Amino acid sequence: MNLLRPSGLLLATCLLTGCTQWHYDLGRPLSRADIPDAEQNLSLHQVLTDLGPPQRMSATSNGYVLAWEHWQVKEQTLGLSLGAMGAELFSLDWGDLQTKGEFLVVTFDKQHQLLSSTLSQWANDGGGGKAIQPFLSMVSVVDAGDLVGKMSQHRWGWAFMKPLPRALNKDSSSDTGQNGIEQRGTPTAIGQQSLEMN
Amino acid sequence: MQSPAHILVAVFCAITLQACVQYESKRGVDVTWQSSVTQQLVKGESTRKDVLALLGPPSQVISLEGETVLYYLFERARGSGLILILYNRMKINTRYDRAIFFFDENDVLTEYSTRIYEPAKT
Numbered sequence: 001m002n003l004l005r006p007s008g009l010l011l012a013t014c015l016l017t018g019c020t021q022w023h024y025d026l027g028r029p030l031s032r033a034d035i036p037d038a039e040q041n042l043s044l045h046q047v048l049t050d051l052g053p054p055q056r057m058s059a060t061s062n063g064y065v066l067a068w069e070h071w072q073v074k075e076q077t078l079g080l081s082l083g084a085m086g087a088e089l090f091s092l093d094w095g096d097l098q099t100k101g102e103f104l105v106v107t108f109d110k111q112h113q114l115l116s117s118t119l120s121q122w123a124n125d126g127g128g129g130k131a132i133q134p135f136l137s138m139v140s141v142v143d144a145g146d147l148v149g150k151m152s153q154h155r156w157g158w159a160f161m162k163p164l165p166r167a168l169n170k171d172s173s174s175d176t177g178q179n180g181i182e183q184r185g186t187p188t189a190i191g192q193q194s195l196e197m198n
Numbered sequence: 199m200q201s202p203a204h205i206l207v208a209v210f211c212a213i214t215l216q217a218c219v220q221y222e223s224k225r226g227v228d229v230t231w232q233s234s235v236t237q238q239l240v241k242g243e244s245t246r247k248d249v250l251a252l253l254g255p256p257s258q259v260i261s262l263e264g265e266t267v268l269y270y271l272f273e274r275a276r277g278s279g280l281i282l283i284l285y286n287r288m289k290i291n292t293r294y295d296r297a298i299f300f301f302d303e304n305d306v307l308t309e310y311s312t313r314i315y316e317p318a319k320t
Contacts (some may be wrong), residue, residue, distance in 0.1 A: 005204060018284035026292045028315075044300070044309055052313030053298040057269065059262035110262070112300075112309065150225050151294065153271045156258040177260040177269070 024073040024148045026184075027055060030102040034068070036117045044112035051104075055151065056181040058174075063109040067181050071101040073126070075144050091133045095142030097126030103183055126185075147185045153177075219279035221290060226272035227257055231297035231312040239307060246305040253297070264303025271296050274315070293317075 036047050047066075054066035077095040100123040107115040129141035152175040159175045160167065171178040230253045238244075238252065246266065250256075253270060260267040277290030293315035300309040 007207075018282070018286060020286040021288070023287075023289040024292070025290070027294060048298070048309065048311035053269070053296040053311045055294055055296070057260060057267065057298070059260055059267075064262065064267075110265070148290075148292075151271060151273055153257040153269060154225055154273070177258055177267075 018079070020077045020079075022073075022075040022144070024071070024075075024144070026071040026073075026148065027069055029070050030068060030104050030119065032119065034104060035119045036106060036114055038114050038116050040114075042114040044108050044114075047106060047108075047114060054106075058177045058179065058181045060107065060180070063107060063112075063115065065105060065107045065181055067106070068104040069101065069183065071099065071147065071184060073144050073147050074098045074100075075142050077142055091131070093131045093133070093141045094128070095130075095140075096128035097142050097144055099124050099126045099147060099185075105181075149184070217281040219277075219281060219288065221275070221277035221279070221288070223275040224273070226295075227254065227270050229272045229295045229314060230254065231270060231295075232314065233312070236297075236310065236312055239310065241307055241309065244307040246299075246301045246307070249299050249307065249310075265308075266301045266305070268299045268301075269296070270298070 034051060036042050036050070044064075051068055054068050056067040056069065058065050075095070075097050077093065079094070080092040102119060102121045104117070104119045106117040109115055126144070126147070127142070131141050155175045156177070159170045159173050162170060166173075170176050172180075174180065174182045235252055239248065246268070249268060253268075256268040257271040258269040260269065272295040273292065274295070275290055275292040277288055279288035280286065295314045297312040298310060299307060302308050
């Protein structure tokens with residue numbers, strides 16, 4: 001009988017997977033002061049001196065578009081499962097995703113003169129979910145993978161190895177930097193990715 | 199008699215079911231664009247061949263009619279975490295070391311910019 005309560009405590013501890021928080025901070029913060037003024041007739045040189053190389057860049061029909069970004073992603077999950085005991089038989093999960101960030105887009109003409117600039121700032125609910133999974137815990141209730149992935153520049157060479165017709169249409173991919181840029185987390189059905197022949 | 203056993207189990211769990219985590223991820227090309235290297239480049243004189251000889255292959259090449267851009271990127275993510283019995287926390291910071299070089303139709307350097315992340319000293 002004396003061992004009953006400690007055993008119960010041990011069991012309860014093993015049952016509780018607990019609360020998990022992931023905090024991602026991508027890039028350096030931007031501010032309103034970073035926005036180059038299009039009316040000042042600034043050159044590419046002045047903008048690059050102030051802001052450094054952009055994180056995203058693409059050629060456009062009349063010049064270049066450059067973008068700087070900063071993202072903060074907070075993922076929280078709360079779960080109860082038997083996983084700690086080696087048996088994925090039952091789990092209760094709750095998850096929540098919050099995003100916050102800035103995206104500065106600046107366009108230049110072919111003579112490297114500033115045409116326009118805009119900064120967007122946001123703090124959004126990125127979604128979440130709840131799940132009761134009686135037999136196998138197969139579904140993750142929060143997915144931040146598309147928001148915290150590696151930069152597209154790392155995949156640039158790979159875009160040339162895609163099967164046809166995607167390779168023929170590679171300029172429409174956000175990885176190649178030829179026809180446009182897009183932010184993290186843009187759904188595949190809209191924006192630049194929608195022009196790819198997936 | 200219950201109390202010592204109770205405490206013993208709690209201490210045992212607290213010791214065995216917690217951990218400290220450190221995480222680091224590096225992707226991209228080697229950072230070779232320190233100012234001591236790029237000061238060898240002269241706008242209007244240096245060529246794309248000079249840049250490639252100094253820095254090696256870029257992460258990305260972008261072209262617009264006669265102009266060419268070489269883009270170099272090194273991505274570094276560092277994180278630390280605490281795994282406790284009921285509460286786990288991970289914090290990951292990602293920074294981008296990058297360099298960009300613009301060339302005209304004659305492959306002559308017209309513009310460049312570099313940035314290397316310096317972690318704050320604690």
